[in-house]
Amino acid sequence: xxxxxxxxxxxxxxxxxxxxxxxxxxxxxxxxxxxxxxxxxxxxxxxxxxxxxxxxxxxxxxxxxxxxxxxxxxxxxxxxxxxxxxxxxxxxxxxxxxxxxxxxxxxxxxxxxxxxxxxxxxxxxxxxxxxxxxxxxxxxxxxxxxxxxxxxxxxxxxxxxxxxxxxxxxxxxxxxxxxxxxxxxxxxxxxxxxxxxxxxxxxxxxxxxxxxxxxxxxxxxxxxxxxxxxxxxxxxxxxxxxxxxxxxxxxxxxxxxxxxxxxxxxxxxxxxxxxxxxxxxxxxxxxxxxxxxxxxxxxxxxxxxxxxxxxxxxxxxxxxxxxxxxxxxxxxxxxxxxxxxxxxxxxxxxxxxxxxxxxxxxxxxxxxxxxxxxxxxxxxxxxxxxxxxxxxxxxxxxxxxxxxxxxxxxxxxxxxxxxxxxxxxxxxxxxxxxxxxxxxxxxxxxxxxxxxxxxxxxxxxxxxxxxxxxxxxxxxxxxxxx
Amino acid sequence: xxxxxxxxxxxxxxxxxxxxxxxxxxxxxxxxxxxxxxxxxxxxxxxxxxxxxxxxxxxxxxxxxxxxxxxxxxxxxxxxxxxxxxxxxxxxxxxxxxxxxxxxxxxxxxxxxxxxxxxxxxxxxxxxxxxxx
Numbered sequence: 001x002x003x004x005x006x007x008x009x010x011x012x013x014x015x016x017x018x019x020x021x022x023x024x025x026x027x028x029x030x031x032x033x034x035x036x037x038x039x040x041x042x043x044x045x046x047x048x049x050x051x052x053x054x055x056x057x058x059x060x061x062x063x064x065x066x067x068x069x070x071x072x073x074x075x076x077x078x079x080x081x082x083x084x085x086x087x088x089x090x091x092x093x094x095x096x097x098x099x100x101x102x103x104x105x106x107x108x109x110x111x112x113x114x115x116x117x118x119x120x121x122x123x124x125x126x127x128x129x130x131x132x133x134x135x136x137x138x139x140x141x142x143x144x145x146x147x148x149x150x151x152x153x154x155x156x157x158x159x160x161x162x163x164x165x166x167x168x169x170x171x172x173x174x175x176x177x178x179x180x181x182x183x184x185x186x187x188x189x190x191x192x193x194x195x196x197x198x199x200x201x202x203x204x205x206x207x208x209x210x211x212x213x214x215x216x217x218x219x220x221x222x223x224x225x226x227x228x229x230x231x232x233x234x235x236x237x238x239x240x241x242x243x244x245x246x247x248x249x250x251x252x253x254x255x256x257x258x259x260x261x262x263x264x265x266x267x268x269x270x271x272x273x274x275x276x277x278x279x280x281x282x283x284x285x286x287x288x289x290x291x292x293x294x295x296x297x298x299x300x301x302x303x304x305x306x307x308x309x310x311x312x313x314x315x316x317x318x319x320x321x322x323x324x325x326x327x328x329x330x331x332x333x334x335x336x337x338x339x340x341x342x343x344x345x346x347x348x349x350x351x352x353x354x355x356x357x358x359x360x361x362x363x364x365x366x367x368x369x370x371x372x373x374x375x376x377x378x379x380x381x382x383x384x385x386x387x388x389x390x391x392x393x394x395x396x397x398x399x400x401x402x403x404x405x406x407x408x409x410x411x412x413x414x415x416x417x418x419x420x421x422x423x424x425x426x427x428x429x430x431x432x433x434x435x436x437x438x439x440x441x442x443x444x445x446x447x448x449x450x451x452x453x454x455x456x457x458x459x460x461x462x463x464x465x466x467x468x469x470x471x472x473x474x475x476x477x478x479x480x481x482x
Numbered sequence: 483x484x485x486x487x488x489x490x491x492x493x494x495x496x497x498x499x500x501x502x503x504x505x506x507x508x509x510x511x512x513x514x515x516x517x518x519x520x521x522x523x524x525x526x527x528x529x530x531x532x533x534x535x536x537x538x539x540x541x542x543x544x545x546x547x548x549x550x551x552x553x554x555x556x557x558x559x560x561x562x563x564x565x566x567x568x569x570x571x572x573x574x575x576x577x578x579x580x581x582x583x584x585x586x587x588x589x590x591x592x593x594x595x596x597x598x599x600x601x602x603x604x605x606x607x608x609x610x611x612x613x614x615x
Contacts, residue, residue: 044492071492073596073612097591097614135522135585136559193556203588204615242556245591245614249549252595257538270595411490412615439587441520 002047004038007031013464016062017051024268025054031065032398032464040409040452041069046076052268053081058088058277060340060347064398066354067460068407068452072096074271077353077408080401085335085346089265089274090282092255092289094350095333097248099289100296101206101239102173102329103355103377105388106304106322108232108311112212112476115232118314119210120434123477125310126208127436130303132481133200133241141196147243148183148191150198154294155301155327163305165324170366172327173356174334176297182287186243187250190288194243194295199302201481203439205405205446206238208307208479209379211386217469221390224372225325227471234322235386235473236303237379239331240296247292251285277348286348289333300327325388326375330355330404338399347399354401357391357467376467378458381406381451382443383428383435386473387458394465402461406454415450416441424448434477442480483606485510488517495590495613496597500606504540505576507600507607508547509565512578515551518615520587521561527582529560533567535574541598543572544609548593551578555590559583590615 007015010030015038017029029050033041041047046069053075054063060082069078074093083089108115115122131139142150149157155176159169169175183191201208211233216222240247255273259265263275275282304324312319334349334356349356358365358374365374376389384406391400410418421440424447428435437443462469489496497514501507533550537543551562561583567576591614600609 073494073594073614077493093595132585134587134589136583189553193553203586242589246553249592253542253545253549256542256595270598273595408493411492412495413488413490438585439520442587 003042007038013460017047022051025051026056026059027054027062029054029065030062031069032460032466033067034460037067037452037456037460044071046071049074049076050079052272053079053094055268056081056083056089056091056272056274057265058084060084060345064401066401066403067457068403068405070408072352074269075352078403079352080354080399081350082338082347082399083277083350085277085348088277088348090277090286090333090348091272091274091350092248092251092285093271093273094352095248095289096331096352097245098239098331099244099248099292100329101331102296102300102327103379104236104300104304104327105325105377106234106307107226107325108234108322109320110232111230112232119476121314122210122310123434123436123479125314126307127479129306129310130208130481131200132203133197134203134481139196139200142198144191147194150298151183151186151291151294152181153177155297158298158301164301168301168304168324171324172297173329176301176327178290178293180287181290181294183291185284185288186247186291190243190246190250193246194241197241197243198299199306200241200299201238201303202241203442203481207382209235209475210477211235211473211475213471214385214474215472217471221372221470224369225375225388225470226323227388233473234307235379236300238299238303240292241299243295244292247288251288254281286333293329293332296329297327326377328355328377336399338396349399349401351401353404355404357389357395357400357402359391359393359395359400376402378403379405380454381448382446382478383431383433383475384448384454387469388471388473389458389461389467390470391467392465395467398466402467403457406451406457408450409452410450412445415447416444418449419444419447428478433475436477437480439480486514488514491612495615496610497613498608498610500608502605502607504569504607505567507609508544508567508569511548511611512551512562512565515590516561516563518588518590519561521583522585523561524582524584528579529581530577530579533574533576533578537572539572540600543574544600544611545593545595545598547574548611552590552592588615
């Protein structure tokens with residue numbers, strides 16, 4: 001096990017494991033944390049896994065871990081690796097099974113006091129409208145041709161069909177669609193799993209929340225984002241569902257023998273299974289992964305549509321529009337360009353439980369945010385605070401990546417031994433937070449005690465300068481799928 | 483003798499299955515998955531599906547088997563409570579039996595290759611798999 005002596009302090013919020021730590025490391029590791037959080041991080045194998053990330057062929061600069069990092073199944077969750085596409089690899093396992101798991105925020109024009117009388121009904125109706133996808137349910141089963149359209153064009157397909165607004169696409173990472181998607185790279189199995197899951201939430205740590213803005217840290221940027229104190233916000237957290245899981249499984253399965261036999265690549269963990277980025281197999285995996293990402297954006301688009309429907313059903317004539325602030329992934333592989341050692345390099349940034357945070361003037365930003373920077377959407381653990389931050393220039397040092405949440409601190413198994421679901425619901429109710437759920441065990445697994453302190457984690461990102469706090473949000477209602 | 487146990491992992495689900503032979507081990511993973519997914523059974527139906535897999539190694543065979551189960555559970559909304567299998571080398575043939583499900587409480591995303599271990603010690607087979615949930 002790694003221990004504190006193996007890490008060198010760079011500054012109060014950054015530590016390094018030097019390249020000399022293990023002879024197969026291509027680059028050093030860096031972890032964003034303070035001394036307190038580092039003690040927590042050192043309790044599981046996060047940093048051993050980060051050292052494994054540092055061995056990936058073609059990785060540049062550093063293997064990075066965010067302050068919410070915890071042990072995963074290849075990379076630590078909260079891990080970032082930028083891989084040179086010329087001589088490096090692509091690793092579906094590093095990206096993870098829930099391709100484009102991510103966040104979308106919808107802004108209302110209401111204050112908390114406006115919707116308080118309707119809160120319970122809103123929570124009930126949203127839960128009714130948004131299926132979990134885990135049951136027989138009422139989901140429409142699309143044909144393969146319809147799935148192919150979604151895989152190719154992502155959220156744009158649904159908006160064209162009337163399930164949203166033009167602004168939803170403008171205010172979405174990649175405009176809700178990665179153009180290098182190729183449906184022929186996706187197996188029938190994956191498409192079959194996706195047929196009745198568009199607009200479904202899933203389980204585990206996926207959720208919807210009705211929130212309010214409790215505190216604004218930066219008035220100028222909050223105004224640019226259209227945010228104000230006590231504003232009611234809707235938060236969506238989910239991904240690409242069974243389709244994404246299947247695509248990742250398919251390519252991992254294909255890559256393990258290829259990696260060993262054809263490309264003679266060795267990785268410390270089979271789960272990193274990878275091939276050269278520019279190989280035909282690598283390009284096909286990237287194209288399939290893009291299809292999954294597009295599916296996830298379509299999924300969040302449809303869920304937003306269901307939430308808008310629920311909003312209108314409950315509020316009737318008093319309803320207001322729900323406008324998309326932003327939509328951003330936290331499990332994804334993106335092609336981005338950086339200047340490294342004076343040379344422009346195109347890299348495949350693998351973000352595993354890490355959120356992109358582009359700075360002001362970045363050409364990929366929507367025009368309305370170009371001057372101020374990208375909204376960065378960070379959910380807290382259930383019933384705790386969430387944050388909206390903004391990307392900064394300094395973020396370049398982490399490939400414009402920050403954390404994706406609070407980060408787990410305890411296993412699900414340990415959580416259900418420590419607390420019961422109904423206790424969690426009661427404690428949240430005492431804080432004035434409604435919980436709508438079907439599985440009490442699921443609630444216990446997601447209890448706040450199972451997670452790190454989100455305020456501490458976000459403060460480290462802010463102090464390290466990777467992104468700056470704009471607003472702190474607190475939940476009014478937590479909704480898991482019906 | 484335990485059929486399986488759930489081990490500690492920060493975010494995901496580590497399951498160790500036991501058996502006097504590989505067939506029992508594979509079947510015991512199904513029992514573990516029932517505990518994890520907590521299905522609401524549609525009790526009026528019993529189903530049985532044939533299964534046949536060929537892989538390059540025993541480890542691949544196990545992952546392929548579990549991946550097949552996860553796929554079938556998801557597309558058919560079924561839970562499999564036992565398997566009657568014959569495993570020879572890296573090949574598997576048999577039947578999985580279970581029931582239709584109204585809904586699952588938790589879904590399993592995938593069986594991962596991370597820390598995958600299959601071993602035999604003192605006439606007892608054990609296999610450890612980490613599942614992403």
